[in-house]
Amino acid sequence: DTEVTQTPKHLVMGMTNKKSLKCEQHMGHRAMYWYKQKAKKPPELMFVYSYEKLSINESVPSRFSPECPNSSLLNLHLHALQPEDSALYLCASALAGGVNEQFFGPGTRLTVL
Amino acid sequence: GEDVEQSLFLSVREGDSSVINCTYTDSSSTYLYWYKQEPGAGLQLLTYIFSNMDMKQDQRLTVLLNKKDKHLSLRIADTQTGDSAIYFCAEKGGRGTDKLIFGTGTRLQVFP
Numbered sequence: 001d002t003e004v005t006q007t008p009k010h011l012v013m014g015m016t017n018k019k020s021l022k023c024e025q026h027m028g029h030r031a032m033y034w035y036k037q038k039a040k041k042p043p044e045l046m047f048v049y050s051y052e053k054l055s056i057n058e059s060v061p062s063r064f065s066p067e068c069p070n071s072s073l074l075n076l077h078l079h080a081l082q083p084e085d086s087a088l089y090l091c092a093s094a095l096a097g098g099v100n101e102q103f104f105g106p107g108t109r110l111t112v113l
Numbered sequence: 114g115e116d117v118e119q120s121l122f123l124s125v126r127e128g129d130s131s132v133i134n135c136t137y138t139d140s141s142s143t144y145l146y147w148y149k150q151e152p153g154a155g156l157q158l159l160t161y162i163f164s165n166m167d168m169k170q171d172q173r174l175t176v177l178l179n180k181k182d183k184h185l186s187l188r189i190a191d192t193q194t195g196d197s198a199i200y201f202c203a204e205k206g207g208r209g210t211d212k213l214i215f216g217t218g219t220r221l222q223v224f225p
Contacts, residue, residue, distance in 0.1 A: 004155075031211050042201055042215035043156065056212060090155055099144055100205050102213060104155035 004105035006091050012111045015081060021108045023074040023091030029103070031096040032074040034066060037088045037107070049074060050096050081112045117204060117216035124222045131192045133219045135185040135202035142204040145178060146213065147187045150199045159187070159200075189221075197223045 004025045013019050023032065030051050035043035048056035049068040063085075065077040074091055088109050092102040118136045125131045137145065143164050148156040162169045162176045162185075169176045175188040185202055202216040 040218075042218050045212060048211055050211060092156075094211065096211060099161060100211055100213065101146075101158055101161065102156075103158065104148075106155045109153075 004091055004093055004103050006089075006105035006108050008108060009106070010109045010111075012113065013078065013081065014113050015083075017081075018077070018079045020078065021076040021089055021091075021110075023076075023093075023105055024072055025093040025103070026072055027093060027103065028071075029093035029095055030071060031094045031100070032068060033092040033094075033102065034064075034074070034076050035090040035092065036085075037090055043090055047076075078110075081110075083112050086110055086112045117202060117214055119200075119202060119216040119219045121217070122220050122222070124224065125192050127192060127194060127223055127225050129192055131187075131189040131196070131221055131223075133187045133189075133200050133202075133221065135187075135216050137183050137185065137202070137204045137214075137216075139204055139206060139214070140180075140183065142206065144205040145176075145185050146203040146205070147174075147176065147185075148201045148203060148215075150201065150218075152198075156201065192221075192223050194223045194225065197221055 007022045032049045034046040037043045046060045047066045052068045063080050067075040088107045090107045091105040094102045146161040147159045150156045160171050173190045177186045199218045201218045203213040206212045
C-alpha cells in the first residue's frame, strides 16, 4: 500500500463548528505532516510529527489542533475557524530522516462560511 | 533566507522539451526535489537529487543542479498534454530537519 488517504474530500463548516480532518498511511512512515495550500500558492507547512511526537509547529493558531494517535493516523481538529482558513489541507508522510521523500494525500478542500 | 523562486508560467508545444527552473537560497540543503500537482489533487514526487550530484536522469526527466549558483532545473523530454500541471521544486532544510521548503510553483501548459 503506497497511498496516503485523507477524509473527507470536501468540508464546509461554519465559524462555530468543530470538525476533524483525518489522514492515514500504511507505508510504515514515521514522519507525518499537515500543510495548508491556498489557490495558486505552494503548500505551507503547519505541523510535523516524528515518531508520533510533535516536532515542528510553524506558529499555527490554536484553532488548529493536531493529533497523532498512532504511527498510521494523523488528525487535524478544527474549532472556531475563520473564512481565511478556507484552503486545501494536505497530509503527507515520509520515512523519518534521510531522503525525506514525502508522499502526499489528495487533500481536503475546506470552506469556512 | 528561505525563498525558493520559480518562474510562474511555461507554455510548450506537445513533443517539445520543457525546462522548468528553480533558484534556492539555502546552501546547506542536502536534497532537492521536484513535485507535480494536477488540478484539485495532492502533490506527486517526480524525482529528487542529492546535493553532491550534478545531474540525475529518470526516463523523460532530467534534473540539473548547479550548486555554485544554487540553481536547479527540470527538463521534461517529449512533453505530453498529460504533463500539464503545476511543478514545485523543494529543498530539504539542512541540519537534520524533516522540513521541506517549496518553491513558488511553475504552471506548465502543453498545447497540441
